Amino acid sequence: MEFTATQIAEYLHGTVEGDATVKVHDFAKIEEGEAGKLSFLSNPKYEQYLYTSKASIVLVNNDFTPQQPLNTTIIRVENAYESLAALLTLVQKYAVRKTGISTNAHISTSATIGENAYIAPFVYIGENTVIGKNAQIHAHCTIEDNVKIGDNFTSYANVTINDDIQIGNNCILHAGVVIGGDGFGFAPSEDGSYNKIPQTGNVIIEDNVEVGSNSTIDRATLGSTIIRSGVKIDNLVQIAHNVEIGENTVMAAQTGIAGSTKIGKHCVFAGQVGVAGHINIADGTIFGAQSGVPNSVKLPNQILMGYPAIAVGNFRRSTVVYKNLPELQRTVYELEKKIETEKK
Amino acid sequence: MEFTATQIAEYLHGTVEGDATVKVHDFAKIEEGEAGKLSFLSNPKYEQYLYTSKASIVLVNNDFTPQQPLNTTIIRVENAYESLAALLTLVQKYAVRKTGISTNAHISTSATIGENAYIAPFVYIGENTVIGKNAQIHAHCTIEDNVKIGDNFTSYANVTINDDIQIGNNCILHAGVVIGGDGFGFAPSEDGSYNKIPQTGNVIIEDNVEVGSNSTIDRATLGSTIIRSGVKIDNLVQIAHNVEIGENTVMAAQTGIAGSTKIGKHCVFAGQVGVAGHINIADGTIFGAQSGVPNSVKLPNQILMGYPAIAVGNFRRSTVVYKNLPELQRTVYELEKKIETEKK
């Protein structure tokens, strides 16, 4: 299907500059634009590509001022990235969706699957498990006993959901995710060995949560590990037992949250952040990549970074000095000598 | 089933304070306690909840002194956390256990499975593999050829155990674990490309080892990667080829040990620790979270932290100064100027 710049601008409540009749049928990155394709400019780092892009249409932010003449039609919108997302989402809605329950799946007789499901071959669904409508469950997923899952659930291949887990509506689990493995709980004995503490709690995942490939969310020792509505978790992230993550918090890849820690709403974790156990992180906290967080963060909406994490401006200034530490030390020693010499 | 405080205290060799006839039938976290539930207080951070908890019984340590009046029955024990573990373990013993070998599993005719096994649908067991009694193997596990596994083995879903691996008694592998992937070994050629070095060794896991979800333990180039008895490994941990981990060492999530490193007994690794290859870590070493360990640790029982890891007290003191580095630098420069000025 093809659309003109005018049609797209109308859908996006944007304004066209250039040839409003030009048509596009696909998307492309700005540096790989071609005739018939629509691209976007959001991150200013990529502005250079706009002036040479062969894309027929480029979405730009309303406040964008070109520094050079343009060879392409642009559509000005409030937020180019969001508008791209809106178009991609629109296209995806019309994509063909798999349906049907494979006769090669194992579905316990006591399980209930809602209407309009796609259940791939080799899916395993345990006893008394209930799944809502429009589920898309890919090959080799294991959903064990007494699991409750809402509507519009998507699980890519090789996902494991252990007993008693609860998942809300509109959730997406990417391939290899494990929900409800045992929390890491052991009591030391006198001989130096460890006794396993049975992990008898569960995991509750609310609505609109997405979890990236091969991430792991452990079940609670007692009670629940809780992932609130709208949380987005990237790949290879570890959420330990009894953690609670507040609404609309996002966590980039390889972040780890230790046991019983409570994370606020609207927090942002860059990649490879580590947070200690049994602490609280205030709403709106932003952690820079690889931050190490040993203590609670009480004041909301701070930007922290470092190992251990401190205010990001502070971290940046200290890293500058860090590079010069040997010189600083030398200066101090020389001052010391000078003073000693003067005294004599 | 219900038990009275008296019955529980007797089992735990503890002493009751309060209503010894009160009955419980389930467990709860202290902050979520309800009538009929038993809770525990181990970490002092949670003491505040004790005074308002609605749990009928709370386990506390013998040396605990309440700071406020109690509305709940307490049972004093040597170690509240261990006693909780003992009760949870007791309850778990009576849980119904799955049994039976699915006709939808693929079990090679040359494989041997001990008595009383549960083998889920879609399990794959290769040639000449031998598994002891009481195995619990969940859906989509792949156990390749010539694997030897002891008694009481539990493998959650989607686990991979490659050829020639040896696993002892009472081991638990959580979902998505990979045992025996190739070690990361390549020899550089003159043209800048790399030639794969076949990884012909195996992995030996001794008794009572638990490995967390999606962790990976690589096979040796030659010889064996060895995980000694009682080792507990959390989620998303990486153990490289030819590593050896000593008895009863515990490793929290996202820790990585590089090739050919030998870790001592009774070590504790907090999360996201990284250890270089070809080094030795002494018995009883404790590493703080996110530590980076470039060199051998020869003295046992040290607590180390940092990047690179140093004595933890040293690390803490240095991080305090780190925050103030710009101020320190400014002070030094001002001193320098003063001295210059005075000289003139």
Next chain:
Amino acid sequence: MEFTATQIAEYLHGTVEGDATVKVHDFAKIEEGEAGKLSFLSNPKYEQYLYTSKASIVLVNNDFTPQQPLNTTIIRVENAYESLAALLTLVQKYAVRKTGISTNAHISTSATIGENAYIAPFVYIGENTVIGKNAQIHAHCTIEDNVKIGDNFTSYANVTINDDIQIGNNCILHAGVVIGGDGFGFAPSEDGSYNKIPQTGNVIIEDNVEVGSNSTIDRATLGSTIIRSGVKIDNLVQIAHNVEIGENTVMAAQTGIAGSTKIGKHCVFAGQVGVAGHINIADGTIFGAQSGVPNSVKLPNQILMGYPAIAVGNFRRSTVVYKNLPELQRTVYELEKKIETEKK
């Protein structure tokens, strides 16, 4: 099969010192050498074992000078590690290879599998997927629709390859790898929630690429995430959407590369390195373990380390001072006092 030292030296273009008629039939690590086994000495750390090794033959580098008398036959070669690799590779070539397509696999009628394939039970292969000759696909792999894979492909168990992925010749994916999960892309809405940005691009993996267990490579938002020829990726590594990794770059375990970053050729990443999004890393860059890389690296062939990463020599010198920061601070304060006192 047994070979004499003479035969092996001939194959490796090496020279024998000691008994040229001694025979070996297997390999062993130098510290575990036994009669009839061949070992090697490459890392000087292991030299001590050479003098007591019971291995019948040890490969050593041409420039090696023994410090003690030898009880074993040595074969001098250009590069002992590469020669070992050559021998292991030779042996592996003669190993028996599985073949045959299991009737328990699900292969879509529109899929094409090349000759001489091994397809294990419970493999899922989707619509219009094309796989070259000599494929080895282990149990529980999911290869979704419209995937193109070249010749000599090996996929260990529980691997997921999502729709539209392209993979070249001679690639190896270890167990649990996920190729083509959605990139982590969300647009924030005004109410603080996030809207998913459909990830409509794919992943292109060129020839001779190896990816370690449970690593994840996300599909692009638009266009492709690209892994160039000869790239070697270790376990639990995260490659985000729209990343490009240059030829023959190697990445050790638990490294993470954020979105849209372009990594050069012949780079080396030690373990647990993190690289920010939307930056460029020059060819030949080497990063020490746990490095954090916030900005582009423009000059090629540098060795960098630290958080944030700086020249490795600089990092090492600064870490030495870091340990002594409290002392340095005290010295500065004392100097300050002295100067104040002198003034009076």
